[in-house]
Amino acid sequence: MNRINKKLNEDKKLLSIYFTAGYPNIDDTVTIIENLEKNGVDMIEIGLPFSDPLADGPTIQASSTAALKNGMTTEVLFEQLKDIRKTVNIPLIIMGYFNPMFQYGVEAFCKKCQEIGIDGLIIPDLPVDVYHEEYQAIFEKYGLINVFLITPQTSDERIHYIDSISNGFIYMVSSASTTGAQSGFGTVQTEYFERIGKMNLNNPQVIGFGISNNETFTQATQYAKGAIIGSAFVKHVTNNGVNSIDTFVNSILN
Amino acid sequence: MKYQDNIKNVAALQPDYLGFIFYEKSARNFDSESIPDIHEAIKKTGVFVDASLEFVIDKINKHNLQAVQLHGNESPEYCDDLKNRHAKFVSVSHPLEIIKVFSVKDEFNFNRLKPYEAVCDFFLFDTKGKHPGGNGYTFDWNLLNHYPSTKPFFLSGGIGLEEIEDIKQFTNSKASKYCYALDVNSKFEIEPGLKNIEALKAFKKNLSEVLDYKKEHVMNYNVNEKGYYGEFGGAFIPEMLYPNVEELRQNYLKVMAEPDFKAEFDKLLKDYVGRPSPLYFAKRLSEKYNTKIYLKREDLNHTGAHKINNTIGQILMAKRLGKHRIIAETGAGQHGVATATVCALMGLECIVYMGEIDIARQAPNVARMKMLGAKVVPALSGSRTLKDATNEAIRDWINNPVDTHYIIGSAIGPHPYPDMVTRFQAVISEEIKWQLKEQTGNENPDYLVACIGGGSNAAGTYYHYLHEPEVGIIAVEAAGLGVDSGESAATSVLGKEGIIHGCKTLLMQTQDGQITEPYSISAGLDYPGVGPMHAHLAKTGRAEFMAITDEDAMNAGLELCKLEGIIPAIESSHALAIFEQRQFKPNDVVVVSLSGRGDKDLNNYIEYFKI
Structure with a gap:
């Protein structure tokens, strides 16, 4: 069983953290992953930086630009991660935009992920129908879970379609926004969380966008299996480097 | 088709479509439980006559149909509903092909097609007769000389072995320009619904040459239902x-x-x-380059x-x-x-x-x-x-x-942006057609020339000529300091297939798939990608792509000022610069899209020429 599915079966609320690979320094990737696991994070999204991250707000844009300047590439990331499974056991997901994967070759990319021990991918600009038609067979061949996003504007019909194509979890974007734009949830969001909760989907949901502290994490996980923190963590390493990851994770969980 | 073995035998001849009639009043009504397995490249087509949408969707689901031929009085709304229901209940990713049938006798009012343009994939022209199809005689194909659309159509109605010579003649005529497929039925039947395999074989053999030619040349440069131009x-x-x-x-x-x-x-x-914008014969410029240059004056538009x-x-x-x-x-x-x-x-x-x-x-x-x-x-x-x-x-x-x-x-x-923007800009080529006809007697130029950044003025300039093979299309990109200088925006040369701003196209990028920054002196041409239609025109060879440097563009801009009293935008100057690099015949009619005026570029001109 894929590590993601196993993790989703655990009887607890999950904390997933996103970071941009190669940021703040090119060689921080492995340190960040190991520290996150050590401090009790359940799942990690490794951001493969892209020059034009359409769905991201200023924080992740800036970290992506900096990471590329630092020399991060798909090749470099795979090289950094080649021994990651010797030290890390939690699910690892690569999150990135489609063009770098497309240039690497989708099949070659998936094959490499399997070799390294990557469990899944999140590709915001690969639409579900294109995935379904052209790439699903490849992902499945290499045992990778592809995670799709839904938003408050996604129709019920489309949510069911996405649910039928998914085999891990559904990434529930908390509000109509790019990453890092929200602070706190109002009734509009909680109503949306409730609405999705009542749909009895096959895949559990994990909420992302707008989770930044213990309060929002607790609030989100009332309605979903887990929550993802991205921009807030990237901000934290921008300000504090990679040495105080424990402080950040503790502030979320406790 | 009706009988299982007969279906398999016809499928072995590899037609592009195979039709099954779902109309109880027809002697050919398909009432078997299932269609035998046939090659997936053959599109299973359901033929319906004023059936309810539920009935059609049910048959599509049951028999895995990829296309429908509508032979009754189905309205445009009906077609649209069918498409939407198909997307909802059958498949989002494999849209249904809708072929709407029109019966033709001695005359046909082509205005009837208009409301169906947006909601059908093909038209089919059949002979008007007693029954909805299968009457066994042809109509006057010359009527199709007046076909006003660019939508590919099926030719149908009484086509048999005896019509082979007529078909050959037809495929060489203007009327067949958008003819996409031949639809045969009753003339190849032993009895209704039972096809004569030997006759079909002979038909296919005799026509293979023209059919292959058509396949190759009736290239579709328009967007398809899923938003793709080719790949x-x-x-x-x-x-x-x-x-x-x-x-x-x-x-x-x-x-x-x-x-x-x-x-x-x-x-x-x-x-x-202020449209129509003038189509201006540039006399002195034409004299200099010994050809006939017409400028489409988009620079005279408001803004x-x-x-x-x-x-x-x-x-x-x-x-x-x-x-x-x-x-x-x-x-x-x-x-x-x-x-x-x-x-x-x-x-x-x-x-x-x-x-x-x-x-x-x-x-x-x-x-x-x-x-x-x-x-x-x-x-x-x-x-x-x-x-x-x-x-x-x-x-x-x-x-x-x-x-x-x-x-x-x-x-x-x-999608749909590239197509929508192109259709709004298509007013440019719509006007060129009648303006050129007025001025030269012929609506087709020998060449159309336009500069390309993302490619909206070019798309509009080409649109109504894309399927006129005798009209050459020239796309002019910005070479910046030179295509190999590292400071360029010549996407068709330097770009690779990739994804930018929501579409798959040719794109300037690093080996790692990071999008790079192009360079051109012209701020309207320095986009790292190119519209997907143009990527398709480049890939298929329909358009000839040229790259013009800053220097050549600036000189061409200044030349137009002196020869014609028109200060062009630097973008448009790129299109004008091709005359220094490419020979045209004295009688060639070359229409250049003068996409913008140069007021906005005065500072650039001043600095560049130290005016």
Whole structure:
């Protein structure tokens, strides 16, 4: 069983953290992953930086630009991660935009992920129908879970379609926004969380966008299996480097 | 088709489509439980006559049909409903092909086709007879000389072995230009529903040459149902954008086909933009290059460029969709000004994203936008130019999914944008056709020339000529300091297939798939991608691509000033520069899209020539 599915079966609320690979320094990737696991994070999204991250707000844009300047590439990331499974056991997901994967070759990319021990991918600009038609067979061949996003504007019909194509979890974007734009949830969001909760989907949901502290994490996980923190963590390493990851994770969980 | 073995035998001849009639009154009615397994490349086609949508969907599901032929009085709304229901209940990813049948006798009113343009994939012309199809005699194919559409059609009605010579003649005539397929039936039957395999074999053998030729040459340069031009296009968008883009996709053709919309669009183009723009025979320029050069004067439009054709169309679209907040990206500021202009005209809120670096370089256009009431927001991310302004506009749209319309300025972006922008700009080639006919007696030039950044003026200039093989298409890209200099925007040469701003196209990028910053002296041509239609035209060889350096463009711009008294935009100067590099025959008629005027570039001209 894929590590993601196993993790989703655990009887607890999950904390997933996103970071941009190669940021703040090119060689921080492995340190960040190991520290996150050590401090009790359940799942990690490794951001493969892209020059034009359409769905991201200023924080992740800036970290992506900096990471590329630092020399991060798909090749470099795979090289950094080649021994990651010797030290890390939690699910690892690569999150990135489609063009770098497309240039690497989708099949070659998936094959490499399997070799390294990557469990899944999140590709915001690969639409579900294109995935379904052209790439699903490849992902499945290499045992990778592809995670799709839904938003408050996604129709019920489309949510069911996405649910039928998914085999891990559904990434529930908390509000109509790019990453890092929200602070706190109002009734509009909680109503949306409730609405999705009542749909009895096959895949559990994990909420992302707008989770930044213990309060929002607790609030989100009332309605979903887990929550993802991205921009807030990237901000934290921008300000504090990679040495105080424990402080950040503790502030979320406790 | 009706009988299982007979179906298999016909399928072995590898037709492109195989038809099954679901109409009880027909002697050929298909009433078997299932269709035998046939090769998946053969499209199983259900033939219906005024059937209920439920009945059609049921048959599609039951028999896995990929296409339908509608032989009754089905309305455009019926076709549209069928498409939508198919997407909802059968498959989103494999759209249904709809073939609408029209019966022709001695005459045919082609206006009947219009309402169906947006909702069908093909037309089929059959002989009008006692029954809906299968009557066994032909109609006068010369009627198709007046076929006004570019939609590919099926030719049907009484075609048999005896018609082979006629078909050969037909395929060489103008009337067959959009003929996509031959539909045969009763003349190849032993009894209704039972086909004569030997006769079909003979038919296919005799026609293989013309059919192959047709297949190769009836290339479709228009967008398909899923938003692709060949392998380019599509909609690679984050889920957050899906509702907005889908709303547009479902509505744009419908809205554009509404008589009210057309009337309002045409009126504004005439009274506000100043169309038709003149087609001007450039006598002295023609003498210098010993050929016949006509300039399509888009520079004379209100706001000084072709951009306004599209913004007028899109602002009307936005209003029809109930949007009251407009966003746009701009590079040099031309599209920003054109958007701010139409927002002022309609009293809508306008936000224009512009790279921080471009804001500094293009102060007069920034001022224009502000005077017109727009808010200009600097794009501070990435390289702080056009592509980043586009990213920022897309991010804004993600954050404002309900009340906002994004007016993209070029023939780029996720489907349906490239097609929608192209259709709004297509007024350019529509006018060229009648203007050229008026001036030369022939509506087809030998060549069309346009500069390409994203490619909206080029798309509009080519649109009505794409399927006229005798009209050469020349696309002019900006070579910057030289194609191999590292400072260039010649995407067709330097680009590789990739994904930018929601579409798959040719794109300048690193080996790692990071999008790179192009360079050209012309701010309207330095886009790292190119519209997907142009990528397709490059790949198929339909268009000849040329790259012009800064220096050659600037000289050509100055030359037009001196020879014709017209100061062109530097973008358009690239198109003019090809005459130094490429020979044309003295009798060649070459139409160049003069996409914009040079007022905005005065500073560049002044600095470059030390005027």
